Amino acid sequence: MKHLIIIGAVWPEPNSTAAGSRMLQIISLFQNQGYEITFLCSASKSDFSFDLNTISVQTKPIQLNDSSFDSIIKELNPNVVLFDRFMIEEQYGWRVMENCPNALRVLDTEDLHFLRKAREVTFKQNRELVFEDYISDVFKREMASIYRCDLTLIISEYEMQLATETFQINASLLHYLPFLSEEITTNVPKFDERKHFISIGNFLHEPNWQTVLELKKYWKAIKKQLPEAELHVYGAYVTEKAKQLHNEKEGFLIKGRAESVAEAYSKAKVLLAPIPYGAGLKGKLFEAMQLGLPSITTEMGAEGMNGNLDWNGFITSDENDFITKSVKLYSDKTLWETAQKNGYKIIEKRFKKELFASDFMNKVETLQMNLKSHRNQNFLGQILQHQSLQSTKYMSKWIEAKNS
Template structure:
């Protein structure tokens, strides 16, 4: 049986983060091709970590900067190794190359971290993004990781275009694989059976926190026009500063973790997400479309999602526009129904699992059969393997020796 090893940044939490859901989607793709999967991770399990044994996936805790990993990966002898974000490839990539040189190495970016970082810098300096914002330390590390791997998965068409057009990364090293939907449209509550606004997002993720701050700023104007409406803000890992925003009188309610996203979405009339910066695809908006909940967001929020199709509600251009569109979508039943249908169309035409799974597996099989020639063409990757990882390798060995001595 074919062997896949996934090295995770954290143990998947599909009910807490879009990244957790994404990981389970990738696992499903490989299991359908009869891969035996082992998930390795150095992080601690949380109360909300997904029980991977339910999917017949073996799990093992690994140590940072410890040669015990060498034995583990050698014994598993995988055909494919999937790195969960570039930081994991930095930490373990050189060990995989040394002990399993014939394993296909795949990097799942989740989103381009350097893009999110560049946008954060521009946002916090209250200015437009410029090219030099991209060129951070994160940019150099992430691109080096992309070149060292045999294939990198990008979740957004925008990020594919940025990588190819702006940074001239060879298309043979990249693969577009967005969120995948298997869901059929089930009956959901209608317009009149719903009330209140909703927002959702892991509070530890900085763009989500900034979105909550934007909502706090916008909410009074919305509440003035819709005095009976409330805003329910859900998200895992609520911080103390977030709790301080809770205000019953204003109808601005910090609800914390949602036990079931489907249930809280079904009760709500409109999702509002004035996302100021970020990267990748937004899981909250993807799930809203799947579950028949219209939304209002920004151009960054909608980026890479709807293509040339109409949005699942409105994409705002500024604060006043956002407030006006939120009121309109909440009160106009016809526009709400059309928005819901638009969301279903986006899912059906752009994210249905059957649109991607066969081509993805074909790409994996092709690379495995032509791995040597594929790597020979990626000469920059070979240079980076020779040079860049040596510092990571010997720093790791130094830390291990220091730990052993202690």
């Protein structure tokens, strides 16, 4: 039986983050091909960490900058190692290369961190993004990680285009793997059975917090036109500053963690997501389409999701237009029902699991069979691998010696 090792930045929390849900999707793809899977992580588990043992995934805690990892990875002897984000590859990639040189190394970016960072900088400086904004330390680190790996998973078509066209990364090193949908939930409450607006997102993720601040700005104007409506803001890890925005009189309600996203979505009439910046695909919008909840978002929020298909609601980055469209979508039954159908169509045409599963696993199998020639063609990756083995390795060993 083939063996996949996943080295996680954190233990997956599918009810807290889209990244947690995506990780379970990737696990499912490998399990369907008969892989045994072990998940390694140095982070502490939380009360909301998914119990991977319930889906037959073995788990092992590991330590940062500790040679005990070498013994663990050698003993497990994987065919494939997947790094959860580039920071994990930086930490453990050289150890995997030294101890399991024939294992296929796969990087899951989740989203391109350098893109999100560049957009955050320009958002906070209130200006347009220019090319130089990309070229940060995060960019250099993430790019080096991509080249050191045999395959990198890209979640968004926009990011795939950015990587191959703007930065000329050879397409053989990349694979487009978005969120995957196994089913669409059409048996949901109708327009007349729903009320209130909803927003959702982990409060520890800065773009989500900025989205809540945008909503606070817009809400009074929406509430003025829809006096009976409330905005229910859900999200894991509510901060104190977020709690201070809670206002019963205004109908702006900070609800905290949603025990069931599906249940919360089924009661709400419209999802509001004025996302000012970010990267990758937005899990909240993906789930809304799956569950039949129309939404209003920005160009940034919808990026990479609908292709040339109509959105399941509206896309606008203008404040006044966002407010107008929110009221319109909330009030117009015909418009709402059309938006819901548009969402189902986007999922059906662009995110069904069957569209991606076999292509991805075929790519993994082909690379394993041709690993030597694949690596020889990626000579820049070999150079970076050599350099990182020298620098990262000895820095890690120095930290380990210092800690002991």
